[in-house]
Ligand SMILES: Nc1ncnc2c1ncn2[C@@H]1O[C@H](COP(=O)(O)OP(=O)(O)OP(=O)(O)O)[C@@H](O)[C@H]1O
C-alpha cells in the first residue's frame with residue numbers, strides 16, 4: 001500500500017503521533033450545554049473576537065463541519081436510533097473525521113480551534129440522558145479523538161425550561177423563511193432532541209454539572225444573562241488561557 005494511504009489506515013500509530021504532536025500545538029476550546037443555551041451564538045462571538053485580535057482561529061461544530069458530519073446531523077434529526085450505542089458510534093465517526101481533516105491539522109499549526117460541542121456532549125446526551133454506559137462512551141470518545149482533551153470547556157448552564165422556550169420562539173420566528181436559524185427543523189419538520197421530554201433535558205444539565213466538577217478545564221457560566229455579559233465572562237477565561245500560552249496580554253486592549 002502506498003505510504004500516505006498506509007499511514008491513514010494505521011490509526012493506532014496515528015493516534016500515538018497525534019498525542020505527541022498536539023502537546024506543543026494550538027488550543028482547543030469547546031462549548032457545551034443543552035439545546036438552545038447559546039453555544040452557537042457565543043462560539044461565533046468568541047471566534048470573531050479572537051480573529052479581531054489577530055489570533056489564528058477556526059470555528060467548527062459537531063456534528064457537522066465535514067461531509068460525514070453534515071450527513072450524521074441530518075440523519076440524527078430525521079431518524080429514531082433506538083440503540084444509544086448506534087447513536088454514539090455515529091457521533092464518534094463524525095468526530096473522528098472532523099479531528100482528522102480539520103481539528104488536528106489546525107492544532108498542529110498552532111491555531112486556536114473553537115468547537116461547538118465535543119466529547120462531553122456524547123457523555124451528556126447518550127450517557128447521562130439516554131442511559132448509555134459512561135465508561136464505554138469515554139472509551140469511544142478516547143478512540144475518536146486519540147484522547148485529546150480540550151484546554152478549556154465553556155459550559156453554558158441554563159434551566160431547560162428557559163432554553164427550550166428560546167428554541168421554540170426561534171422556530172416560530174424563522175420556520176417559514178430560509179433563515180439558517182430555522183435549520184433545527186428538518187424536511188419533515190422534525191426536531192429530535194428538542195422534542196424529548198423535559199426530564200431528558202434536566203438529565204443532560206445534571207450530567208454536565210457533574211462532569212464540570214471533575215476537571216479544572218471546565219468554566220461554568222450562567223447562560224440566563226445578557227449575551228454581552230456571557231461573552232465577557234468567556235473572554236476572561238480565554239484570556240487567562242492565552243496568557244498562560246505566552247500570547248501577550250496587549251492584544252486584548254483594543
Ligand atoms: N443570552 C441570551 N439571552 C436570550 N436569548 C439568547 C441568548 N443567547 C442566545 N439566545 C437565543 O437563543 C436561541 C438559541 O441560541 P443558540 O442557537 O446560540 O443556542 P445553541 O446552544 O447553539 O442551541 P443548539 O443546542 O440547538 O445548537 C437563539 O434564538 C438565540 O438568539
Ligand SMILES: [Mg+2]
Pocket residue numbers: 039040041116
Ligand atoms: Mg447551536
